[in-house]
Amino acid sequence: MAYTRTDRALNELRPMEAKVGVIKNARGSAMFKIGKTIAYAAVYGPREMHPKFMQNVERGTLRCNYNMMAFSGSGNRVRPGPSRRSREIGLVTQNALAPVIDLTEYPKTVVDVFIELLQTDAGTRCAGICAASLALADAGFKMKDLVCAVSCGVVGDTPVVDLDYSEESYEGGAVDIPIAVIPRTGEITLLQLDGVLSKEQLQKAVTLAKHGIDKIYEVQKAALRAKFTGGK
Amino acid sequence: MIPKSYIQALAKKNTRHDGRRFDEFRQPVTVEYGVSAKSAEGSAKVTMGDTVVVAGVKMEFGQTYPDTPDEGSIMVSAELLPLSSPEYEGGPPTIEAIELSRVVDRGIRESKALDFKKLCVRSGEKMWIVMIDIYPLNAAGNLFDAAALAAIAALKNARFPKVEDDKVIYKEPTDVPLPLSFMPVSCTVFKIGDKFLVDPTRDEELAADARLTVAFTEDGDICAMQKGGDKPLLQNEIFAMVDLASLRAAELRKSL
Numbered sequence: 342m343a344y345t346r347t348d349r350a351l352n353e354l355r356p357m358e359a360k361v362g363v364i365k366n367a368r369g370s371a372m373f374k375i376g377k378t379i380a381y382a383a384v385y386g387p388r389e390m391h392p393k394f395m396q397n398v399e400r401g402t403l404r405c406n407y408n409m410m411a412f413s414g415s416g417n418r419v420r421p422g423p424s425r426r427s428r429e430i431g432l433v434t435q436n437a438l439a440p441v442i443d444l445t446e447y448p449k450t451v452v453d454v455f456i457e458l459l460q461t462d463a464g465t466r467c468a469g470i471c472a473a474s475l476a477l478a479d480a481g482f483k484m485k486d487l488v489c490a491v492s493c494g495v496v497g498d499t500p501v502v503d504l505d506y507s508e509e510s511y512e513g514g515a516v517d518i519p520i521a522v523i524p525r526t527g528e529i530t531l532l533q534l535d536g537v538l539s540k541e542q543l544q545k546a547v548t549l550a551k552h553g554i555d556k557i558y559e560v561q562k563a564a565l566r567a568k569f570t571g572g573k
Numbered sequence: 574m575i576p577k578s579y580i581q582a583l584a585k586k587n588t589r590h591d592g593r594r595f596d597e598f599r600q601p602v603t604v605e606y607g608v609s610a611k612s613a614e615g616s617a618k619v620t621m622g623d624t625v626v627v628a629g630v631k632m633e634f635g636q637t638y639p640d641t642p643d644e645g646s647i648m649v650s651a652e653l654l655p656l657s658s659p660e661y662e663g664g665p666p667t668i669e670a671i672e673l674s675r676v677v678d679r680g681i682r683e684s685k686a687l688d689f690k691k692l693c694v695r696s697g698e699k700m701w702i703v704m705i706d707i708y709p710l711n712a713a714g715n716l717f718d719a720a721a722l723a724a725i726a727a728l729k730n731a732r733f734p735k736v737e738d739d740k741v742i743y744k745e746p747t748d749v750p751l752p753l754s755f756m757p758v759s760c761t762v763f764k765i766g767d768k769f770l771v772d773p774t775r776d777e778e779l780a781a782d783a784r785l786t787v788a789f790t791e792d793g794d795i796c797a798m799q800k801g802g803d804k805p806l807l808q809n810e811i812f813a814m815v816d817l818a819s820l821r822a823a824e825l826r827k828s829l
Contacts, residue, residue, distance in 0.1 A: 364656065365713065366657060366711050367659075379609075381656065383656040383657070385655070385659050410706060410708055412630065412706050413609055413629070415612065415743065416743050417631065418706070421650060421652055421706070423663075455656035456656075457654060457656050457710075459608060459627060460608070460609040461612055
């Protein structure tokens, strides 16, 4: 089934907004908005890891927690508390961010990243990763780079980047591929895929995503500059 | 953290660690509506100085209760997110979160601000349940007042979703507001030594002996109260606290 995107180009991301230092109590924090999806992230620690047997004597541990606010879903109220879905997203978020952060100075501790979704219109894990990587940078940890994430995929037969909810739930079928990238090296730190597509379509979709990543990187860097260098 | 003894000593000298008067709220006090408009039927974000709280309303159909077959209902939940303070941990709702949600619930329910009869869809069968979820984004003291204000603002902002064949179509909101006849507003007064103050910072909260939350109707009548803290209060102290709360609640109401 052919799909025509009317509100933007196929390689165009939804409008983005990013801000760091939005949660005063946290060591680092950020808000990342893409289209109508709004993610907040806060970083606490390094603090002592409990239970003790989980302590790593060589370096600090990064721990990510993803949560949707009860009213932030597209249908009924989301039941509060961790679900299998949210725990899995916490895990893949952790794996997406761990390669860029150096916690060797903080053995036996944990650095907690909490991600909360205030409003959702698909692409929540990617928005969460973008916010979390900004929050870690805001907290001042040693990092190789930021991490940028966006979903790409195929709606109907059409390869697109940054699917919104109406596209993700398109009745002609959709494939959703969230990707996270370390922009400086091009390394991919998160890759998931739901749906069926050909190798050629995957290639096209991923190429679109890589292009989108650069745009996200610019927005993230501008947000950090706005706080730390007064926008310069 | 500021030591308890220091805050108590300051109170004795009629002053506070941030230089405010006892009856002065932190600034700015702001209410932003529709912060989750795509997802929630109603939503709002309240800022009180460093404290930031969001609340959202979801509407669902439910079975009417046997004792109130002609009424709908509300449900208020609060979660003290570990994102909002280093003091909070994940896991099931803590007793603090439960007390917070119950006090906000009573302020709305007992004031009869929301006409439950109009939330009944079919007598003895089907009702609307208005679910209000409250989350601090930055917990820096006085969550009670910020949460109550956010909850009522989210209710004011809420619109019924469309209903077709007895099913809720969430992506199509109507322009019908909830049957909210007026807006109850709460103010909490804290007692430190023999002094009363409003809108404490977190450090002041931890140094307080007792607190009294009072919710008021638009006419200034009292519609819910909750005493907190483990120190007792005298009758004349309670009336002094209600007077102070009444003045400040009227002030808070202006931000809605």
